[in-house]
Amino acid sequence: MAEQPVTAGLLVIGNEILSGRTQDANIAHLGHRLNEIGVRLLEVRVVPDIEAEIVDAVNALRARFDYVFTTGGIGPTHDDITAASIAKAFDVPLIQNPEARARLEGNYRSGDLNEARLRMANTPEGASLIDNPVSAAPGFQMGNVFVMAGIPVIMQAMFESVVHRLVGGKPLVSRTLTVSVPEGKIAAGFGALQATYPDVEMGSYPFSRDGRFATRLVLRASDEDRLAAAAAELDAMIVELGSTGTWDRTE
Numbered sequence: 573m574a575e576q577p578v579t580a581g582l583l584v585i586g587n588e589i590l591s592g593r594t595q596d597a598n599i600a601h602l603g604h605r606l607n608e609i610g611v612r613l614l615e616v617r618v619v620p621d622i623e624a625e626i627v628d629a630v631n632a633l634r635a636r637f638d639y640v641f642t643t644g645g646i647g648p649t650h651d652d653i654t655a656a657s658i659a660k661a662f663d664v665p666l667i668q669n670p671e672a673r674a675r676l677e678g679n680y681r682s683g684d685l686n687e688a689r690l691r692m693a694n695t696p697e698g699a700s701l702i703d704n705p706v707s708a709a710p711g712f713q714m715g716n717v718f719v720m721a722g723i724p725v726i727m728q729a730m731f732e733s734v735v736h737r738l739v740g741g742k743p744l745v746s747r748t749l750t751v752s753v754p755e756g757k758i759a760a761g762f763g764a765l766q767a768t769y770p771d772v773e774m775g776s777y778p779f780s781r782d783g784r785f786a787t788r789l790v791l792r793a794s795d796e797d798r799l800a801a802a803a804a805e806l807d808a809m810i811v812e813l814g815s816t817g818t819w820d821r822t823e
Contacts, residue, residue, distance in 0.1 A: 577794075578611045578741045581633035584618040585626060585644040585654055586722060597724045598643045605731060610740025611639060621645060626657035634661075634717050639738060641731075644722030646711060648688040654719060655712070659696035662714055669695040672710050679708035703733035713737070742794040744773070747803050751810050751817035754778070754785040761809045762789065769802040771795065789817075 582602055588594040596618075603613045614637065619625040626645075633640045645654030659666040672693035676685055692709040695701070702711035702718065704726060711720040711730045720730040751758070755778040766774045773792040778785060789806060793799040803819070810817050 576741065578639070578739065579637045580606055580611050580613050580639040580641065581615045581617070581637040582613060583626070583629050583633060583640065583642040584616065584722075585621065585642055586618075587620045587651070589618050589644070590620055596643075598722070598727050601724065601728060602641060602731065605735070606740075607743055609735060609738060610743045611738060612741075612744065621651045621653055623653055623657045623660065626654065627661045630658060630661040630717060634715060638716060640717045642717065642719045643727050646692065646709070646719060646721055648691050652691065655694045655696065658699075658712075658714055658717065658719055661717075662696055662698075664697045666694055667697045668693050669699070669701065669712075671701055672712075675701075675708050675710060702730050705729050705733070744792045744794050745796055745799055746790060746792045747799060748791075748820045749789045749803070749806060749810070749817040750786065750820070751789065751815055752781075752784065752786045753810065753813060753815050755787045757813065758787065758789070758810070761813075762806075765802065765805055765809065768805070769793075769798060772798055772802045774802075 582599060584596055584598065586594070589596050599616055606613050615633065617629050617633070619629050630640065630642070642654060645652045656666050668690065672695060673690065676689060676693055680689065695712045696714050699712040699714045702713060702720060704710050704721070706726045706729045711718065713734065718734055720727045755776055762774065762776055771793060775790045777788040777790065779788065791799055791802055791806065
């Protein structure tokens with residue numbers, strides 16, 4: 573376990589995400605799984621299938637975070653340009669990976685492994701493969717960048733195959749207080765509480781229930797004692813406002 577916070581960025585690649593034709597299902601899953609192993613997902617970017625955009629985003633994220641994950645763009649069609657873009661970002665050649673080709677050959681019947689499918693064997697030179705137990709076509713790791721499929725069931729399987737390569741810190745624990753109080757009524761006190769506990773992440777999320785405004789107040793920290801102290805003060809603040817709330821604790 574790392575002593576300092578371990579951070580990650582996620583790059584979602586694909587025109588279909590930006591157009592709204594496909595709704596991303598990977599962000600929530602990765603955020604949850606990364607937190608479980610003590611890695612904090614701090615930034616998510618969505619970029620189109622444009623090489624320059626992918627290269628710029630990958631280079632920015634890998635310089636900023638301990639780990640970078642990409643999803644999408646490693647299939648057999650012309651618009652699957654992630655592998656070539658990662659190779660360009662690392663300034664290395666794109667090659668047909670012999671091990672990746674062997675995995676594809678073992679998965680397809682004779683004559684079915686056409687040139688389009690062979691594109692899924694392309695990786696940057698020096699990359700290590702990421703297992704794909706669902707459909708065989710592997711992802712790959714280049715430095716601190718993990719390149720995975722966009723299809724959720726395949727992405728999840730790929731992530732589980734590389735989770736042992738990640739070194740995390742202490743996971744954040746979350747507590748949520750749901751109150752029937754408008755956000756504006758608690759803003760000042762909540763802001764003061766955040767100033768008192770700068771090591772506890774605090775967020776306010778208003779919603780409407782039965783035609784009335786209510787608020788979810790979320791506290792997150794790796795130190796459970798500090799989290800409990802902040803939660804106690806928040807509870808007292810809500811009582812002073814003449815209300816009560818319901819607590820929910822999640823890991």
